[in-house]
Amino acid sequence: MVAQAPGVFFREWLRRNPGERRDIGRAADLLAVLGLPAPDTPVLAVVGSKGKGTCAAYASATLAAAGARVVTVTSPGVRGPRDRVRLGGRAVGESDLARLAHKLDEAAGRLPPPRSGYLSPSGLFLAAGALYAREQGADLLVMEAGMGGRGDEVRLFDPAAVALTTVFGEHLGVLGDTVAQIAEEKAGAAGPGTRAFVHGPLEPGAEAAAHAALGARTGGRVLPERLEPGTAGVGDPVLPDGLGRPAAELGCASARRLLATLGREEPEPERLRRVLASVRLPGRLSHHVLARPADSAEAGAGPATAPCAGNSPGTRPASAGAVAAAAAAAAPTELVVDSAIERAGAAAALEHARRRWGGVDHVLVCLPDHKDVEGAVAALAGERVTAAALPDAHLSFSAALPADWGRVRAEEVTPQLLAGLGRRVLVLGTVYFTGRVLDAIGADTDSLFTA
Structure with a gap:
């Protein structure tokens, strides 16, 4: 930025x-x-x-x-x-x-x-x-x-x-x-x-x-x-x-x-x-819908109908499971983005996302060492989590994180990466990081309110 x-x-x-x-x-x-x-x-x-x-x-x-x-x-x-x-x-x-x-x-x-x-x-x-x-x-x-x-x-x-x-x-x-x-x-x-x-x-x-x-x-x-x-x-x-x-x-x-x-x-x-x-606060429990990237659609979605010889017009209805799988693959990824930097904020954002969706597929989090890393780890226990590190030289990311957490560089966060995390993704971290995510998805941040 x-x-x-x-x-x-x-x-x-x-x-x-x-x-x-x-x-x-x-x-x-x-x-x-x-x-x-x-x-x-x-x-x-x-x-x-x-x-x-x-x-x-x-x-x-x-x-x-x-x-x-x-x-x-x-x-x-x-x-x-x-x-x-x-x-x-x-x-x-x-x-x-x-x-x-x-x-x-x-x-x-x-x-x-x-x-x-x-x-x-x-x-x-x-x-x-x-x-x-x-x-x-x-x-x-x-x-x-x-x-x-x-x-x-x-x-x-x-x-x-x-x-x-x-x-x-x-x-x-x-x-x-x-x-x-x-x-x-x-x-x-x-x-x-x-x-x-x-x-x-x-x-x-x-x-x-x-x-x-x-x-x-x-x-x-x-x-x-x-x-x-x-x-x-x-x-x-x-x-x-x-x-x-x-x-x-x-x-x-x-x-x-x-x-x-x-x-x-x-x-x-x-x-x-x-x-x-009319107030809208991007990065403060803000909600965003990410359309599926084209390459992800091609790789992950199968047809909703399957060929059937001898039947006209040449297709038969897919099974209920196949239809559900195709619908899931075609669904866009939804994001909740929040600038939570400590335990209480992370817990509140997680609860907010659960109330909205019923569950969270993945959490993408960015917390430099001087933030409440230990508290955030505790708040996110049991969730699938990927930790991102910012490239800024004045920030350190040396704190111990759970072994099952994924790792990614902040500059690698793209719409494709976000879509690959699931359909319901919670993004947490510093304002600089959430700003990067909002920029990556092209979120509208021009107007905070309408007078």
């Missing part, structure tokens, strides 16, 4: 030295050259360990339902760089992204050469989104943080509102040595201009740490708001199933809090329900 992106977004990251980290100070200098952030375009920042993309999508849909012109920046993209920046839920065009990349390149050329640290891809996409919002006259910006909060470029935009999704032990030793320290770091996205801070249920230690960080960053001016499940004021038919639901509720609630702090009217209830019902 990196190879598809305009080079400017990934150039310094690809050239980074071992152990080198993003340079927030240099990113701030870049924004200054670009005349960003724009003071008349308030920002809703989405931070957390899981569910940020879902939260950002539902927040953006809620704001659009209220009549706002909304630019959304997500990290990473679904299928590639283009869908990391959206206006009204629709991904920017190739020419727009190329133009934004050129402006970033020109601005970066006016900075001193990097000495240590680099301009991160996620930070550069945030800058591109802010540029695009200014060009398009957007009213509001929804920005999903890359990994952290205080140490993420989203902080440089001094968000008017912050939504904190669930926090768990991913990136231990990078963002903090405990879940509480990670929550503290992520809550540090708040700043002097923050006027609302909404979060869902957190572990007690993590919640206390997040509240303390918010107090320090805002001088105690902003009180944290804890959203209880089911209290977002949005009905069941328009919210997603499973573990994505709390993130969707948080997105709706944080968007409404932003509107309130800005003195803007809430969306009309019927329009809100209509827009939220």
Whole structure:
């Protein structure tokens, strides 16, 4: 997916030295050259360990339902760089992204050469989104943080509102040595201009740490708001199933809090329900039908009728078993694709697929070592599983896996390979991997919702 992106977004990251980290100070200098952030375009920042993309999508849909012109920046993209920046839920065009990349390149050329640290891809996409919002006259910006909060470029935009999704032990030793320290770091996205801070249920230690960080960053001016499940004021038919639901509720609630702090009217209830019902999240328990590849059809399907000498017109009905076998061979492969990276997510996705199909033929999973590999293995016990490895040099795939699991390289995942796994295939793993799968099957990821 990196190879598809305009080079400017990934150039310094690809050239980074071992152990080198993003340079927030240099990113701030870049924004200054670009005349960003724009003071008349308030920002809703989405931070957390899981569910940020879902939260950002539902927040953006809620704001659009209220009549706002909304630019959304997500990290990473679904299928590639283009869908990391959206206006009204629709991904920017190739020419727009190329133009934004050129402006970033020109601005970066006016900075001193990097000495240590680099301009991160996620930070550069945030800058591109802010540029695009200014060009398009957007009213509001929804920005999903890359990994952290205080140490993420989203902080440089001094968000008017912050939504904190669930926090768990991913990136231990990078963002903090405990879940509480990670929550503290992520809550540090708040700043002097923050006027609302909404979060869902957190572990007690993590919640206390997040509240303390918010107090320090805002001088105690902003009180944290804890959203209880089911209290977002949005009905069941328009919210997603499973573990994505709390993130969707948080997105709706944080968007409404932003509107309130800005003195803007809430969306009309019927329009809100209509827009939220249109939200589609590829890679979050999304459903796809894969037509059988031609070579697979030729190899696997027999005729539904068999020759019979002496009978006109020369055929006789096949046996019931033969008809059933032919129908099964002709049936398309169905996929459920979910960006589950830990035990609870894998278990929830498996249960979702079982409810939909009654059973799962195969699970294709991609979990680098820093994800919850052990938990995912436990959740998938008893299933037929193939593990995929991404080619990215910064990822390791050395964790022990069950001996009966298949192995494949991510670049080998094609429609033919997926069809060969069975008729009901569950795809799990990192967003980068699920994006590869969605790209391979040509999934429509251009629009997240219809306002």
